[in-house]
Amino acid sequence: MITGIGLDIVEISRIRRLDTKSPKFRARVLTINEQAEYDRLTEGRKIEFLAGRFAAKEAFSKAKGTGIGSECSFQDIEVRKDAKGKPTIYFCGAEIGLVSITHSKEFAAAQVLLQTI
Numbered sequence: 520m521i522t523g524i525g526l527d528i529v530e531i532s533r534i535r536r537l538d539t540k541s542p543k544f545r546a547r548v549l550t551i552n553e554q555a556e557y558d559r560l561t562e563g564r565k566i567e568f569l570a571g572r573f574a575a576k577e578a579f580s581k582a583k584g585t586g587i588g589s590e591c592s593f594q595d596i597e598v599r600k601d602a603k604g605k606p607t608i609y610f611c612g613a614e615i616g617l618v619s620i621t622h623s624k625e626f627a628a629a630q631v632l633l634q635t636i
């Protein structure tokens with residue numbers, strides 16, 4: 520049964536602005552594992568990766584119905600990829616949602632689906 524859906528789109532220029540303004544932004548949005556993945560990327564890929572993770576986490580918070588806040592922080596949510604690159608959403612360490620992420624030159628967007636069996 521589908522229990523939640525969430526969709527989010529962000530302007531990459533906005534994420535770049537926030538990231539340039541404060542080094543805390545990236546540390547707030549990405550988990551330690553995601554930061555390690557970010558560090559391995561080429562310069563060009565870094566900002567779209569950060570924007571995509573931001574969109575995925577906001578989309579997840581909508582699917583959950585809480586928004587980002589005390590019940591659901593950016594650090595509670597982690598996107599992990601399988602060997603082929605397919606992402607999955609984890610909340611507090613447990614696999615919980617289906618996610619799809621996309622980016623273009625100007626935007627990153629993500630869709631999340633929550634379901635129970």
Ligand SMILES: CC(C)(COP(=O)(O)OP(=O)(O)OC[C@H]1O[C@@H](n2cnc3c(N)ncnc32)[C@H](O)[C@@H]1OP(=O)(O)O)[C@@H](O)C(=O)NCCC(=O)NCCS
Pocket residue numbers: 526527528537544577578580581582583584585586587588
């Ligand atoms: C829920 C949240 C993700 C919405 O994102 P947003 O960028 O403000 O707005 P969006 O345009 O993407 O989405 C707005 C829609 O989200 C939906 N929405 C709002 N609260 C929601 C909730 N609790 N659950 C599900 N959907 C929600 C609404 O449908 C809203 O549209 P509407 O008001 O026209 O009905 C946002 O409130 C939030 O928690 N943001 C995190 C803020 C933050 O920490 N930002 C870091 C910047 S440094």
